[in-house]
Amino acid sequence: MFSGKTEELIRRIKRAVYGKQKVQVFKPKLDNRYDDTQVVSHSQLRLVSTPIDRAEEIFYHLDPETKVVGIDEVQFLGPDVVQVCEALASRGLRVICAGLDQDYRGRPFEPMPQLLAVAEYVTKVHAICVVCGNPANRSQRITPSPERVLVGAADAYEARCRKCHVPEPVEATPPQTLDLFEK
Ligand SMILES: [Zn+2]
Known part of the structure; x- marks a missing residue:
């Protein structure tokens, strides 16, 4: 959130483009806060991207010439994105993911912990x-x-x-009573 994740992703992708490498950028469909087919940072830097619902769709869209895959808001693609990124990286592609590592309560935002663990490089x-x-x-x-x-509610x-963050209390699950012997 406002940390420049998307901007950093765009910066790295643009450098790959200058290096004449074929790049493709993906983002989850639910993130349509600025533009449907572009990745846009808070400061209005933008990249053309392919919106996807599921991580596996990257394989359907993947051009054989592509050398670099960028994924924005990767935390919304669910646990399968880890395997997809690993498969791409194992094919020799460079995979650059940007995502939020904690939710608003400060808890790890799956699948980010798994992605962070298998990534060669992590920049916070x-x-x-x-x-x-x-x-x-x-x-x-x-x-x-x-x-x-x-989503899309930036404000x-x-x-x-850490010091100033006040986690909202986790709602207590109402006690479940199951009386099998009700008379
Ligand atoms: Zn503070």
Whole structure:
């Protein structure tokens, strides 16, 4: 969130393009907050991208000439994206993923922990905490909702550091009583 993840992805993809490497960029369909077929950073840098519902679709769209695959908002593609990235990398492709590693409660956002583990290189980019100005790696939700993700609601979050992040309490599951011997 506001940390420059997408901008960093775009920067790396553009460098590959300057290097005359064929690149393809994908993003989950649910992230249509700015534009359907482009990856756009908060500062309006943009790249043409292919929206997909599932990680495997990358294989259907993959051009045999492609050398670099970029994936934005990778945390929304589910656990299968790990295998897909591994398969692409094993074919010799460079795979660059940008994603959010924690949800708004500060919990690891699957499948990011798995992706981070198998990646050769990991760069953590930080936003600036809106409360104290220190580097921020968490998203404070300022619009209450039971959903884990509020897509396209950029103003529902603000960047906070560990110290200033206030996790919302996890809703307690109502006690389930199952009385088999009810009379
Ligand atoms: Zn702070």
